Amino acid sequence: MPNSKASDLVMIDRRVTLKWLMGAMAAGQLAACGDGAKGVTWAEMEAIKAKGYGTDPDFNNTAAPWPLTMTQAELVAASSLADIILPADGDYPAPSKLGVPAFINEWVSAPYPDQHRDRVLIINGLAWLDQESRARSGAIFASADTAAQKALLDEIAYRDRVKPGLEKPAEFFSRFRSLTLGAYYTTPAGWTEIGYVGNQPGTGDYPGPTPEAAAHIRAVIEGMGLKYTAP
Amino acid sequence: MTPDEPHDAVVVGSGAGGAMAAWVLTRAGASVLMLEAGRDYSPDESPMLNMAMDAPLRGVGTPDKRFGYYDATVDGGWDMPGEPYTMAEGSEFMWWRSRMLGGRTNHWARNSFRMGPYDFKPRTRDGLGVDWPVTYDDMAPWYDKTEKLVGVYGSNDGLENHPNSGPGVLHTPPKFRVWETFLKAGGDAINIPVVAARRAILTKQIDERSPCYWASACGRGCSIGAAFQTTTSLIPWAKATGKLTIATGAMVYEVMLDATGKATGVRYIDKATGSHKEAKGRVVVVAASTGETARILLNSKPNGRSEGLANSSGQVGRNLMDTVGSNISAYFPQLEGRPRYNEDGAMGLHAYIPFWDYKRIQNGEVDTPRGYHVEIGGSFGDPGMGVGSGLDGYGSSLRADVKRRYGSRIGFTQRGEMIPNANSYCSIDTETKDKFGIPVLKFNFAWSDHELKQVKHFQTSMKELIDKLGGTLVSEPDEPAKAISKGGEIIHEVGTCRMGSDARESVTNQFGKTWDVDNLYLTDGSVFASKAHKNPTITIMALAMRSADNIATRLRTGEL
Numbered sequence A: 001m002p003n004s005k006a007s008d009l010v011m012i013d014r015r016v017t018l019k020w021l022m023g024a025m026a027a028g029q030l031a032a033c034g035d036g037a038k039g040v041t042w043a044e045m046e047a048i049k050a051k052g053y054g055t056d057p058d059f060n061n062t063a064a065p066w067p068l069t070m071t072q073a074e075l076v077a078a079s080s081l082a083d084i085i086l087p088a089d090g091d092y093p094a095p096s097k098l099g100v101p102a103f104i105n106e107w108v109s110a111p112y113p114d115q116h117r118d119r120v121l122i123i124n125g126l127a128w129l130d131q132e133s134r135a136r137s138g139a140i141f142a143s144a145d146t147a148a149q150k151a152l153l154d155e156i157a158y159r160d161r162v163k164p165g166l167e168k169p170a171e172f173f174s175r176f177r178s179l180t181l182g183a184y185y186t187t188p189a190g191w192t193e194i195g196y197v198g199n200q201p202g203t204g205d206y207p208g209p210t211p212e213a214a215a216h217i218r219a220v221i222e223g224m225g226l227k228y229t230a231p
Numbered sequence B: 001m002t003p004d005e006p007h008d009a010v011v012v013g014s015g016a017g018g019a020m021a022a023w024v025l026t027r028a029g030a031s032v033l034m035l036e037a038g039r040d041y042s043p044d045e046s047p048m049l050n051m052a053m054d055a056p057l058r059g060v061g062t063p064d065k066r067f068g069y070y071d072a073t074v075d076g077g078w079d080m081p082g083e084p085y086t087m088a089e090g091s092e093f094m095w096w097r098s099r100m101l102g103g104r105t106n107h108w109a110r111n112s113f114r115m116g117p118y119d120f121k122p123r124t125r126d127g128l129g130v131d132w133p134v135t136y137d138d139m140a141p142w143y144d145k146t147e148k149l150v151g152v153y154g155s156n157d158g159l160e161n162h163p164n165s166g167p168g169v170l171h172t173p174p175k176f177r178v179w180e181t182f183l184k185a186g187g188d189a190i191n192i193p194v195v196a197a198r199r200a201i202l203t204k205q206i207d208e209r210s211p212c213y214w215a216s217a218c219g220r221g222c223s224i225g226a227a228f229q230t231t232t233s234l235i236p237w238a239k240a241t242g243k244l245t246i247a248t249g250a251m252v253y254e255v256m257l258d259a260t261g262k263a264t265g266v267r268y269i270d271k272a273t274g275s276h277k278e279a280k281g282r283v284v285v286v287a288a289s290t291g292e293t294a295r296i297l298l299n300s301k302p303n304g305r306s307e308g309l310a311n312s313s314g315q316v317g318r319n320l321m322d323t324v325g326s327n328i329s330a331y332f333p334q335l336e337g338r339p340r341y342n343e344d345g346a347m348g349l350h351a352y353i354p355f356w357d358y359k360r361i362q363n364g365e366v367d368t369p370r371g372y373h374v375e376i377g378g379s380f381g382d383p384g385m386g387v388g389s390g391l392d393g394y395g396s397s398l399r400a401d402v403k404r405r406y407g408s409r410i411g412f413t414q415r416g417e418m419i420p421n422a423n424s425y426c427s428i429d430t431e432t433k434d435k436f437g438i439p440v441l442k443f444n445f446a447w448s449d450h451e452l453k454q455v456k457h458f459q460t461s462m463k464e465l466i467d468k469l470g471g472t473l474v475s476e477p478d479e480p481a482k483a484i485s486k487g488g489e490i491i492h493e494v495g496t497c498r499m500g501s502d503a504r505e506s507v508t509n510q511f512g513k514t515w516d517v518d519n520l521y522l523t524d525g526s527v528f529a530s531k532a533h534k535n536p537t538i539t540i541m542a543l544a545m546r547s548a549d550n551i552a553t554r555l556r557t558g559e560l
């Protein structure tokens, strides 16, 4: 994060800590406080009561009708995590430039059961990320240096190499990664990068594979000793 | 005409069965009142080319819209507020309703496989279930007429129990995509057929409807008319005769009889005002969908008869069947990183795997009596929220993995035949009423060993095919009892008022006419005597066309 924002972050971070403290008190978990990231209880959260879009939504007005609920600090953490998951690469911008954090906010704020489950995981997970980062390097995740961020993620990001005891953070990370990838590759930039060239109405017969695509699969099939039938 | 005036025919429901009956009857000159519980709907509302990105939650399904934000279903789904159904202890059943003009035809997948000669005479072949009162040969001309009217793409491959259509009936199917060609190569090597699918989609212009333009998921509805739905075809055509009156928001709850036992019409609740109304006609046609048709009959208690209407056989609500469903999916390293091109095509199936193992069943070499087909899905599709599934790690290697993996996964979906059994039926739950005060349905459902063994056959065969093509399973399939779909989940429920040739064992004759009431007809999936693995809707429509033709003749001759 640029230095100019560091003071904002600290302030916002304190608010999150406060919120977490209140949650922990309510859950009777106060004894765990002050113990670094181990204090995150992954506690159940109250369900969001806002209205959904209903069974007959208006397609001319497709904005999600529910209020957004993430705090600034949570958004900062989400944004920095998303950008490490899919770092900017040449023509392809970082997720934060494509509205991915805002999408995560819309997602965890939605009044539906699947999204509620994700909300518990993600809001707790983001708090965990900041507290763990603080406990290790004194800085919240977004302000930690790249090496520290990666050292932390390496313990939770690989299915077969999760550090014992960090199963819950790993579950959070995996879900966050899915949401980030889903949000990213559904944008026009994501389509271009992945190579999705559909959603284009055409006339006449469906053209089928390009000569290049057909030649490629023919070579694959024949390479396996199987018979190729032209489409 | 207005809904208050007596019509020649009262038709309940505007889906596949109701709209076909209404079209045939209006064309024959009869005046028809169509009563539809849902709201008026036009596919012009369809958000055809909208991006997932512009929908809340990237368009994923929610309790408000189970099949996604852009799905055509309005006011429907597995659960409808204020309109519950219940289940007997130990039974699980899922009931999909789409309460709108056109019903579930607005978003069905359009897969349209004719039943074959074996499918109409299953009991004759293996002693299980019952035979239909019609043969395939009786039905063949009606399939041809229906397919021609509806517009179905596919090819005539002359396969056992997968009949060809008549000359000039089918539209040319779209070309196979790369992954379908790949599957065919594997199938050819181990004698599992991969052939053109049949779907109710136009690939050439035949009337005011346009051919497929190769974009936009058909489940959103097809405003250009290429994917068949009654709201772009049968309903506007019936309206154009000047003989059709439609009342939407009309929730029918019983059929009325006169003293001689003839139906005089139906009673319904006008949802806008809450008032109870009567609709009168010389003939009553009920096509409110398999579950709802049984519900209306069971809730009609002429002269206090507790068993309900047209139920002297005791078969109303019985013999409830759904399609057997289960899934396997696999990654194919050979499909990784292949050259990009537009694979949207007709969005759904271009190819499928028809059932191929009839000979071994006949010879007793296979322990499951009935077949299935396999619907396959792959493609460089519109990347959705699942694009990252199965991936690991983070950083630039993750970016590379997303691209490498894209388009290399194929899903295999079993669609199999269920044999009717005594534990699967619906009845009226006398304790529970919906928000209109109408008693609701209670479902009992159980698969039998036949279906579980069929799941095993599917799993074994698909693993062989995947293996041949060097694929790796996304996950090892569960045991059949866990892998099999829930009753109703495949949304092919049929059979609650089966047709037959014996009034003691069936509810209707071969024309959907109830044995007990001479001017009461059923033209939806409720009349199915068996549930072949073929998706039911093209058969619902072919039967409805044939039954409505019978009604039209009887109206003309004054018999009705």
Ligand SMILES: Cc1cc2nc3c(=O)[nH]c(=O)nc-3n(C[C@H](O)[C@H](O)[C@H](O)COP(=O)(O)OP(=O)(O)OC[C@H]3O[C@@H](n4cnc5c(N)ncnc54)[C@H](O)[C@@H]3O)c2cc1C
Residues within 6 Å of the ligand: B012, B013, B014, B015, B016, B017, B018, B035, B036, B037, B038, B067, B096, B098, B099, B100, B101, B102, B103, B104, B105, B107, B108, B109, B110, B111, B112, B250, B251, B252, B253, B287, B288, B289, B290, B292, B491, B492, B524, B525, B526, B535, B536, B537, B538, B540
């Ligand atoms: C997502 C999806 C995909 C599918 N894909 C396929 C496929 O590929 N191939 C296939 O063959 N089938 C498919 N089906 C199944 C297919 O939609 C049904 O078989 C078909 O629509 C049944 O026709 P129907 O006329 O019996 O009922 P419906 O189409 O459901 O129509 C019944 C109508 O009656 C109305 N109604 C209900 N109750 C009342 C009442 N009390 N009073 C007045 N009106 C009432 C309803 O609102 C509805 O409009 C699919 C279904 C779904 C949901």
Ligand code: SF4
Residues within 6 Å of the ligand: B201, B202, B211, B212, B213, B214, B215, B216, B217, B218, B219, B221, B222, B223, B224, B226, B227, B345, B346, B347
């Ligand atoms: S794929 Fe073709 S048939 Fe399906 S909705 Fe699009 S245009 Fe219509």
